[in-house]
Amino acid sequence: xxxxxxxxxxxxxxxxxxxxxxxGPVSLAxxxxxxxxxxxxxxxxxxxxxxxxxxxxxRGPGGGYRLQGDPAGISIAKIIDSVNESIDxxxxxxxxxxxxxxxxxxxxxxxxxxDALYSFLDNITIRDLLNRRDIQEVAARQRGGTxxxxxxxxxxxx
Numbered sequence: 001x002x003x004x005x006x007x008x009x010x011x012x013x014x015x016x017x018x019x020x021x022x023x024g025p026v027s028l029a030x031x032x033x034x035x036x037x038x039x040x041x042x043x044x045x046x047x048x049x050x051x052x053x054x055x056x057x058x059r060g061p062g063g064g065y066r067l068q069g070d071p072a073g074i075s076i077a078k079i080i081d082s083v084n085e086s087i088d089x090x091x092x093x094x095x096x097x098x099x100x101x102x103x104x105x106x107x108x109x110x111x112x113x114x115d116a117l118y119s120f121l122d123n124i125t126i127r128d129l130l131n132r133r134d135i136q137e138v139a140a141r142q143r144g145g146t147x148x149x150x151x152x153x154x155x156x157x158x
Contacts, residue, residue: 009042025065045083054079090107
C-alpha cells in the first residue's frame with residue numbers, strides 16, 4: 001500500500017484538531033507538540049487541507065485552525081485524497097502496465113483490494129473516530145490526564 005506519512009499525518013492532525021476544538025482554533029504548534037509531527041510539515045499539509053475546504057484558518061492572537069464542517073461529513077478517505085495521497089496496492093499505480101507494459105496476472109486482485117481499502121476509509125469519519133473509546137483514552141493521555149477527568153465524550157450533536 002502506498003499510504004505514506006503524508007496521509008497518515010494528515011489524518012492524525014485532523015483528528016487532533018477535532019479533539020481539541022472545543023476551546024476554539026487549534027494552532028499547528030500545539031498539534032506538532034502533541035503528535036510529534038514537524039511544524040513545517042504540518043504547514044504544508046494544512047495548506048492542502050485548507051485548499052480542499054476541510055479546515056479554515058483563524059488569524060491573529062488565539063488563531064489557528066478549525067474543521068470546516070461537521071466531523072460526521074469528513075471521511076478519512078477525503079482527508080487522504082486532499083493531500084494527494086493514493087490508496088493503491090498495485091505495483092503499477094492502477095495503470096495496468098505492471099508486466100512489461102501489460103496487465104500482470106494479479107492486477108485485478110490488487111485493484112479490487114485498493115477499491116476495498118478506499119471504501120473502508122471512505123466509510124469512517126472523523127466523528128466515528130471521536131466516538132471511539134481507545135482514541136479518547138490516547139487523547140486524554142496526550143492532554144496529561146485520564147479519560148474520566150479530562151476528555152469530553154463526543155455525541156452526535158457535538
